[in-house]
Amino acid sequence: xxxxxxxxxxxxxxxxxxxxxxxxxxxxxxxxxxxxxxxxxxxxxxxxxxxxxxxxxxxxxxxxxxxxxxxxxxxxxxxxxxxxxxxxxxxxxxxxxxxxxxxxxxxxxxxxxxxxxxxxxxxxxxxxxxxxxxxxxxxxxxxxxxxxxxxxxxxxxxxxxxxxxxxxxxxxxxxxxxxxxxxx
Amino acid sequence: xxxxxxxxxxxxxxxxxxxxxxxxxxxxxxxxxxxxxxxxxxxxxxxxxxxxxxxxxxxxxxxxxxxxxxxxxxxxxxxxxxxxxxxxxxxxxxxxxxxxxxxxxxxxxxxxxxxxxxxxxxxxxxxxxxxxxxxxxxxxxxxxxxxxxxxxxxxxxxxxxxxxxxxxxxxxxxxxxxxxxxxxxxxxxxxxxxxxxxxxxxxxxxxxxxxxxxxxxxxxxxxxxxxxxxxxxxxxxxxxxxxxxxxxxxxxxxxxxxxxxxxxxxxxxxxxxxxxxxxxxxxxxxxxxxxxxxxxxxxxxxxxxxxxxxxxxxxxxxxxxxxxxxxxxxxxxxxxxxxxxxxxxxxxxxxxxxxxxxxxxxxxxxxxxxxxxxxxxxxxxxxxxxxxxxx
Numbered sequence: 001x002x003x004x005x006x007x008x009x010x011x012x013x014x015x016x017x018x019x020x021x022x023x024x025x026x027x028x029x030x031x032x033x034x035x036x037x038x039x040x041x042x043x044x045x046x047x048x049x050x051x052x053x054x055x056x057x058x059x060x061x062x063x064x065x066x067x068x069x070x071x072x073x074x075x076x077x078x079x080x081x082x083x084x085x086x087x088x089x090x091x092x093x094x095x096x097x098x099x100x101x102x103x104x105x106x107x108x109x110x111x112x113x114x115x116x117x118x119x120x121x122x123x124x125x126x127x128x129x130x131x132x133x134x135x136x137x138x139x140x141x142x143x144x145x146x147x148x149x150x151x152x153x154x155x156x157x158x159x160x161x162x163x164x165x166x167x168x169x170x171x172x173x174x175x176x177x178x179x180x181x182x183x184x
Numbered sequence: 185x186x187x188x189x190x191x192x193x194x195x196x197x198x199x200x201x202x203x204x205x206x207x208x209x210x211x212x213x214x215x216x217x218x219x220x221x222x223x224x225x226x227x228x229x230x231x232x233x234x235x236x237x238x239x240x241x242x243x244x245x246x247x248x249x250x251x252x253x254x255x256x257x258x259x260x261x262x263x264x265x266x267x268x269x270x271x272x273x274x275x276x277x278x279x280x281x282x283x284x285x286x287x288x289x290x291x292x293x294x295x296x297x298x299x300x301x302x303x304x305x306x307x308x309x310x311x312x313x314x315x316x317x318x319x320x321x322x323x324x325x326x327x328x329x330x331x332x333x334x335x336x337x338x339x340x341x342x343x344x345x346x347x348x349x350x351x352x353x354x355x356x357x358x359x360x361x362x363x364x365x366x367x368x369x370x371x372x373x374x375x376x377x378x379x380x381x382x383x384x385x386x387x388x389x390x391x392x393x394x395x396x397x398x399x400x401x402x403x404x405x406x407x408x409x410x411x412x413x414x415x416x417x418x419x420x421x422x423x424x425x426x427x428x429x430x431x432x433x434x435x436x437x438x439x440x441x442x443x444x445x446x447x448x449x450x451x452x453x454x455x456x457x458x459x460x461x462x463x464x465x466x467x468x469x470x471x472x473x474x475x476x477x478x479x480x481x482x483x484x485x486x487x488x489x490x491x492x493x494x495x496x497x498x499x500x501x502x503x504x505x506x507x508x509x510x511x512x513x514x515x516x517x518x519x520x521x522x523x524x525x526x527x528x529x530x531x532x533x534x535x536x537x538x539x540x541x542x543x544x545x546x547x548x549x550x551x552x553x554x555x556x557x558x559x560x561x562x563x564x565x566x567x568x569x570x571x572x573x574x575x
Binding site for chain 1: 185188189192195196199200203204207208210211212448450451453454455458462489505508509511512
């Protein structure tokens with residue numbers, strides 16, 4: 001997968017539009033900057049950590065990277081189905097202050113099953129640097145979206161963008177599963 | 185919040201468990217040494233030789249649970265088993281195995297027919313089959329290499345001319361020839377086209393410069409580009425004979441089409457062997473992955489990946505696949521050595537001689553089960569030896 005395609009896959013896996021809809025908000029209904037940034041950094045750390053540990057992790061589980069790609073694709077397809085059916089995230093209770101970065105930003109909004117498996121799959125195949133670049137790029141888009149004030153029109157755009165990203169995740173999942181099947 | 189957290193964590197756990205059980209069970213590849221693989225090969229060849237009849241026919245099939253010998257027979261498989269025994273003989277000197285191969289060969293040579301400028305084996309009452317004659321050709325080539333004489337060179341060339349007579353301008357092959365009507369039957373036979381391509385490629389090695397490679401390449405291109413559509417396959421057929429043919433013509437004759445075909449075949453054999461390594465045949469894995477595959481099915485994947493391993497070592501366009509190809513081939517060897525019936529297991533059955541050294545699928549072994557695994561292990565042995573040297 002090229003760097004551009006991998007970035008698109010991460011944009012879709014993180015579903016930055018859907019995630020934005022669930023991020024705790026502050027003044028003028030913009031995302032709380034510290035909470036969003038901390039959540040993003042935490043998620044990026046987990047993704048990079050999983051990518052870095054993908055080799056030993058898969059070896060310990062006795063799974064070849066090629067076969068795991070099928071699993072990642074399968075998970076992405078199921079997650080895409082959920083997004084297409086429910087493009088808005090559920091309202092989660094928001095704890096006070098910095099803890100909101102952990103819950104709900106890092107988990108469950110960013111670190112869903114599809115992101116975790118894609119992190120392992122891309123770490124094993126494309127490597128840690130490419131994973132960092134792609135995931136970092138996708139999360140930078142989320143941070144930019146954090147400045148978007150929540151109003152009826154932007155909300156509708158975000159919901160439609162969530163659906164589009166869900167469709168892209170579906171395609172990325174199918175692509176990954178086929179790659180996993182075709183590889184040696 | 186605690187309840188929501190629990191809900192999401194439970195979802196993660198369910199996804200992880202579902203993936204582990206249904207999509208990525210552990211791929212278990214037992215470690216084996218080259219010596220263990222060699223011992224398995226000896227046992228397999230001994231099973232084929234030991235259970236052969238005086239008339240040269242091999243034991244077709246045996247159900248160990250019911251102590252029941254199959255009364256069926258298949259002539260393409262007869263040629264295939266003979267070929268694998270001569271393949272074995274190119275590596276090992278074993279008088280009993282060579283004698284068995286010779287008996288199997290003689291029974292075919294006794295039934296040769298001549299037409300126009302060609303020769304072909306026709307079992308009484310049957311059509312002339314392209315696949316059987318291609319495998320007879322391969323058997324004679326390996327015999328020539330093992331024994332070192334040219335006693336059957338005229339037959340080899342005659343068989344080659346039969347295959348050329350069955351070959352069409354687009355490289356496709358008619359699978360049968362009707363001896364009563366004295367004409368070709370214009371339908372393909374599954375696997376026979378790949379077998380013929382391989383046999384033609386093998387002839388070039390024995391008789392260089394006679395144009396056999398050129399004929400093989402036409403059919404290889406047909407296999408790469410048109411066969412699957414013409415024969416109605418939805419996906420490409422994982423044809424290990426085509427892999428043998430590609431390896432035999434070698435990297436010098438690989439253009440983009442053939443190299444691409446080799447890569448695709450490697451993918452098919454790769455997923456087959458990865459999937460096989462996930463099979464335990466017990467518990468919930470049995471429900472999701474069913475029992476371990478037929479030895480013939482796994483064996484052909486081993487043969488195919490083994491042939492492509494030889495090719496990939498000299499073919500830069502396959503260099504990136506080499507580590508995975510090697511892992512799959514080693515995994516194949518590990519699985520099949522472990523699954524072979526040992527003398528200890530055989531002793532528990534009424535006729536241990538029909539059990540020891542064979543591979544069974546749900547209690548039944550067929551001669552091509554042993555043939556294909558034997559050939560696959562022969563291909564894997566040099567890899568295992570090389571790995572032991574390099575550590």
